Amino acid sequence: MPLEGRTKQDVLSEFRCAEILTAARGVFARKGFQAATMDDIAGAAGVGKGTLYLYYRSKRDIYLASLEHGLRALSALTAAEVAAAARIEDKIRAFVLTKVRYFDEQRDFYRIYHAEFGNVVAHPSCLPDELMALYLQQVQQLEQAIQQAVDRGEIRPVQAGTVAFAIFEITRGIITQRLLDRTGSRAEDDGAFIVDLIWKGIGNR
Amino acid sequence: MPLEGRTKQDVLSEFRCAEILTAARGVFARKGFQAATMDDIAGAAGVGKGTLYLYYRSKRDIYLASLEHGLRALSALTAAEVAAAARIEDKIRAFVLTKVRYFDEQRDFYRIYHAEFGNVVAHPSCLPDELMALYLQQVQQLEQAIQQAVDRGEIRPVQAGTVAFAIFEITRGIITQRLLDRTGSRAEDDGAFIVDLIWKGIGNR
Amino acid sequence: MPLEGRTKQDVLSEFRCAEILTAARGVFARKGFQAATMDDIAGAAGVGKGTLYLYYRSKRDIYLASLEHGLRALSALTAAEVAAAARIEDKIRAFVLTKVRYFDEQRDFYRIYHAEFGNVVAHPSCLPDELMALYLQQVQQLEQAIQQAVDRGEIRPVQAGTVAFAIFEITRGIITQRLLDRTGSRAEDDGAFIVDLIWKGIGNR
Amino acid sequence: MPLEGRTKQDVLSEFRCAEILTAARGVFARKGFQAATMDDIAGAAGVGKGTLYLYYRSKRDIYLASLEHGLRALSALTAAEVAAAARIEDKIRAFVLTKVRYFDEQRDFYRIYHAEFGNVVAHPSCLPDELMALYLQQVQQLEQAIQQAVDRGEIRPVQAGTVAFAIFEITRGIITQRLLDRTGSRAEDDGAFIVDLIWKGIGNR
DNA sequence: TATGAATGAGAATTCATTCAT
DNA sequence: TATGAATGAATTCTCATTCAT
Numbered sequence A, B, C, D: 001m002p003l004e005g006r007t008k009q010d011v012l013s014e015f016r017c018a019e020i021l022t023a024a025r026g027v028f029a030r031k032g033f034q035a036a037t038m039d040d041i042a043g044a045a046g047v048g049k050g051t052l053y054l055y056y057r058s059k060r061d062i063y064l065a066s067l068e069h070g071l072r073a074l075s076a077l078t079a080a081e082v083a084a085a086a087r088i089e090d091k092i093r094a095f096v097l098t099k100v101r102y103f104d105e106q107r108d109f110y111r112i113y114h115a116e117f118g119n120v121v122a123h124p125s126c127l128p129d130e131l132m133a134l135y136l137q138q139v140q141q142l143e144q145a146i147q148q149a150v151d152r153g154e155i156r157p158v159q160a161g162t163v164a165f166a167i168f169e170i171t172r173g174i175i176t177q178r179l180l181d182r183t184g185s186r187a188e189d190d191g192a193f194i195v196d197l198i199w200k201g202i203g204n205r
Numbered sequence E: 001t002a003t004g005a006a007t008g009a010g011a012a013t014t015c016a017t018t019c020a021t
Numbered sequence F: 001t002a003t004g005a006a007t008g009a010a011t012t013c014t015c016a017t018t019c020a021t
Helices: A007-035 A038-045 A049-055 A059-084 A088-105 A107-117 A129-151 A160-180 A187-200 B007-035 B038-045 B049-055 B059-084 B088-105 B107-117 B129-152 B160-180 B187-200 C007-035 C038-045 C049-055 C059-084 C088-105 C107-117 C129-151 C160-180 C187-200 D007-035 D038-045 D049-055 D059-084 D088-105 D107-117 D129-152 D160-180 D187-200
Strands: none
Touching: A007 A038, A007 A049, A007 A059, A007 A107, A038 A049, A038 A059, A059 A088, A059 A107, A059 A129, A088 A107, A088 A129, A088 A160, A088 A187, A107 A160, A129 A160, A160 A187, A160 B160, A160 B187, A187 B160, A187 B187, B007 B038, B007 B049, B007 B059, B007 B107, B038 B049, B038 B059, B059 B088, B059 B107, B059 B129, B088 B107, B088 B129, B088 B160, B088 B187, B107 B160, B129 B160, B160 B187, C007 C038, C007 C049, C007 C059, C007 C107, C038 C049, C038 C059, C059 C088, C059 C107, C059 C129, C088 C107, C088 C129, C088 C160, C088 C187, C107 C160, C129 C160, C160 C187, C160 D160, C160 D187, C187 D160, C187 D187, D007 D038, D007 D049, D007 D059, D007 D107, D038 D049, D038 D059, D059 D088, D059 D107, D059 D129, D088 D107, D088 D129, D088 D160, D088 D187, D107 D160, D129 D160, D160 D187
16 A cells, blocks of 8 residues: 555645645736735635745745646647647647637636746746746647648648747637637637638638 | 917927836836836936826836837827728738838837737736727727628638737737747748738648 | 035935944844844834835845944054054053943944954854954054064063964953943953053962 | 653653754854754754754753753863862963863854853843853852962962953963864963963063 | 644835925 | 935745644
């Protein structure tokens, strides 16, 4: 039974970490990084302020951990779904839909995600390389799929990187809209629209 | 003479306002809203800290004024260029190119613009309605043009709003990339790419 | 009249600095460095807490400034008095008496001075070199005088450095006692005792 | 068997106490009272943080116990050596040498000892009477010996208390120097110097 | 007895805003 | 009108002490 290591401590510790991270995500989503205080987070997590520092070294640390946690989950999910699709058309659809659905359920996380990665331009050097890599990896996965499709002649020759980036951006836009409008359009429809647009363009016949 | 109001005062006042706004834009772009201090802005504007409060009520006020100032200019410019183009294809090209070029020259402004409007999701209620309206108006102009094109049969029947939004998002993505990469691709080429993608999609044939 | 620079600002600034330093000296003397809070100091100085940071960068800065201020005054005074005395006996007396009298009037300062320089052993590297130099200079002045007296045959051949240091230490001891006992022995008597002891020793005849 | 009390418990308890005290002494010496944390001490002692509170009521308690422990040992040693010497000259030498040698081997303790008793002036009321008594007793032992020597005509009539105090202070100075300089002068030489100075003074012939 | 996770009071420092000059 | 010295509310982080296990 001791096979799994010191379960008591470790499980409790992991539980606390998760508790804090979840609470923090909500607070950060509601107030943004600056306006969120350690008191807020401690209160939301139902622990003392000092306890936060037992698990994370600083406010920024908690923030980055929130970010990484969600991003890693999203990335794994997207990679799996995209890989599972055969044709490029389906891969794109999988890419879009996975993200739309993920963020539909993780609205708090989207707010943080968006605030941070949306602003890479404004403050380029603020994020750890590891996190940036994780973020950029998303587009790269799609880019590779598109490049292969070009090579196989499935689609007309386009710059895979820029197209992937365009899809990425439109998806982000759609997700943003879905969060702002509460007019629950179906995720499938939004996804279908993007794929259709990217696939056929708007030009008349 | 008194036709134009108290010219001396007004002109001086406007001059000071512009001076402050320009300085503030640079500071905000460099440091972000939170990290920028009134001392920074006063220093950059070459005035005393107290003077800022003669022209603006708060730090946030200066920020919003910066935003509005640039946004108004961009909006007017875009409207004119889009209106000047005849065919929808050209209107889209004009839309994209105007924005790409504007931000190429107003990089400081782009950083603020992006940070703030990119984050509407995260902090929905923070911006005054007037500013939001100005922002949304950009897409609406494009949307109308697309709707007309649909009505005229210039392009296949698509949801004008969503397409306009997609173009808007891709454009933003491209601009972001241009600021990050210093690999100076030509604005015309980036613009052409977007129009091409939107127009024809990536599907074969 | 503008010969003396911007008097208004400078005088006010110097006044504030002195005010803060005096208040701080009292607080540090009463509570020690660690226990003294910026609130204490601000309260004692009759200014806002933020004001302290207009004149000094940190709590430690205020502390060091207090120390340097008093030390510089003492050093100058001692140097003058010692130089004014002709015979080595009188120089030693001047050295002892100047210090005893100075600290009689600057009890607050003595507490800081003693706490900090008394503890060089415990935390050797904490003080800026400049301050340490100022401190050590005191013994060196005396050492030179003693060495000259040895060279001239005024006194028996002794190690000037160690003797100077011994005088320095006894003086410190006496001052400490004077502050603890409120039994007001006359400074002259204490001074005379030290000189007598150092001069003749306790050996019979 | 029960004559000696609950040996098992008591011995273990004493052992723990000694362990903690030794560890604490090192930590306090290295970091000073304020900067030393209970975590540091617990870590150095190889026990849990909570355990410290089973043996001592507070951080200050541990500190004072460290102090008392070392001071008691020093005091006993000095008393014995001084008593063993016959002539006053030898008693002084014994006094000086015992202390110099003791602190040569207990550098950690010296740092604490010096920091605390060196600062009696700064914070007069901080130490328990018992500890102060123990400290002052050192000088008093010497004072009595000197007074007897005066009474017996061994030395010229001097104020025994002040002379004892002077010797005490010079000795402290020498020890401090020995710890700062690593220029290992022999303890005997330093001791001889002090005795010589105190005995003959520096006056010529 | 031994532990170390949890706590929260407390302190240094920053900075938007005010206001006397 | 212009200034910048003064302010104090607000925030992050530390660490002695407690207490459930």
